[in-house]
Amino acid sequence: MNKIAYIFSGQGSQYIGMGKELYDNFPECRNVFDETDKCLGIKLSEMIFEGNKEDLNRTEYTQPAIVTMSLAAYKAISKYNIKPFVTAGLSLGEYTALTISGVFTQSQVIPLVQKRGRFMQEAVPEGKGKMCAIIGLEEEKVREACNEALDYGIVEPANFNCPGQIVIGGEVKAVDMAADIAKKKGAKRCLDLILSAPFHTSMLNPAAENLKKELEDISLGQLNIPVISNVTSDYIQAVDEIKDLLYRQVMSSVLWEQTIRRMISDGVKHFVELGPGRTLSGFVKKIDRSLNVYNVEDLASLKKATIALETVG
Known part of the structure; x- marks a missing residue:
């Protein structure tokens, strides 16, 4: 069938x-x-x-x-x-x-x-949170990038969309830092998303x-x-x-x-x-x-x- x-x-x-x-x-x-x-x-x-x-x-x-x-x-x-x-x-x-x-x-x-x-x-008050799509990096390394950026605030994986596309979200500074770390780990691109809040995070x-x-x-x-x-x-x-x-x-x-x-x-x-x-x-x-x-x-x-x-x- x-x-x-x-x-x-x-x-x-x-x-x-x-x-x-x-x-x-x-x-x-x-x-x-x-x-x-x-x-x-x-x-x-x-x-x-x-x-x-x-x-x-x-x-x-x-x-x-x-x-x-x-x-x-x-x-x-x-x-x-x-x-x-x-x-x-x-x-x-x-x-x-x-x-x-x-x-x-x-x-x-x-x-x-x-x-x-x-x-x-x-x-979440406007301007406090954001989301960013991490392109071309495997799940384990995205999680590592989030963990390594936690000193700067909340940042977590939010959406596992498909191979090579994972969205992270959290506090602005922490998300920006996690994106920078992700690039150093081999991410092809990190794209900020236009959303009103860091959905699917704590x-x-x-x-x-x-x-x-x-x-x-x-x-x-x-x-x-x-x-x-x-x-x-x-x-x-x-x-x-x-x-x-x-x-x-x-x-x-x-x-x-x-x-x-x-x-x-x-x-x-x-x-x-x-x-x-x-x-x-x-x-x-x-x-x-x-x-x-x-x-x-x-x-x-x-x-x-x-x-x-x-x-x-």
């Missing part, structure tokens, strides 16, 4: 106009955007389709916007009766994966990720605590599609693990490369990135070039993916 994985985009993949073709052509997709507007009491769909980048890039709007667009992409491909064997999402994308699995409803997840975005934005502990309180009152549905957690790079075994995993996810490294490798070891050969952009598709190809990778974000990509996948499964 040819197994299919659905993977969901994280923060940073947003762009003005994302999902507009799906909204215009499929009532199911239009309903997703309309439901988000209703949940939040604002016209987020207008901001997504014709707003300005500054507003869309505010984390408290970015997060519900990406989840909305990703859910719309899922509704579009679902019309073709394609079924995933497993699902996962990068950071924020994990919330979309859990929603399509049945754990959250849209009316639960949209206000939740808006609050998550606000908590993450407010956790500096986000206040955001995690606030999120924990929000999660307490939410009743969860069932896991109808297996989901692999960012925190463990393993399958979520039971619904009662989910709240703790999402609490830990905010301040823990995202084990994305390990997640994809777990899927590959379980026989997945087809990966479909649902949502804005093709960042995750690029990561998957860097992990294993022989895999079949598709994305769905507009009519052309939907057509290409569904034609390729109609004989799979």
Whole structure:
């Protein structure tokens, strides 16, 4: 059996106009955007389709916007009766994966990720933290660079994206020092990322605590599609693990490369990135070039993916 994985985009993949073709052509997709507007009491769909980048890039709007667009992409491909064997999402994308699995409803997840975005934005004062992508250096040496820079402040691995791309985050001086050390250890490049806070580091502990309180009152549905957690790079075994995993996810490294490798070891050969952009598709190809990778974000990509996948499964 040819197994299919659905993977969901994280923060940073947003762009003005994302999902507009799906909204215009499929009532199911239009309903997703309309439901988000209703949940939040604002016209987020207008901001997504014709707003300005500054507003869309505010984390408290970015997060519900990406989840909305990703859910719309899922509704579009679902019309073709394609079924995933497993699902996962990068950071924020994990919330979309859990929603399509049945754990959250849209009316639960949209206000939740808006609050998550606000908590993450407010956790670290502007200018105190940063993130940097270390390119072309193996994991062990990146960890060494972080450890050697700890005298200058907090710095930790935040995202293990794919071979040769690990993102570190923490206090500005410590991240800069770790990047300098990484270059001396052989890193090809160190690229500062434009993000409002050092996500997935211990500096986000206040955001995690606030999120924990929000999660307490939410009743969860069932896991109808297996989901692999960012925190463990393993399958979520039971619904009662989910709240703790999402609490830990905010301040823990995202084990994305390990997640994809777990899927590959379980026989997945087809990966479909649902949502804005093709960042995750690029990561998957860097992990294993022989895999079949598709994305769905507009009519052309939907057509290409569904034609390729109609004989799979």
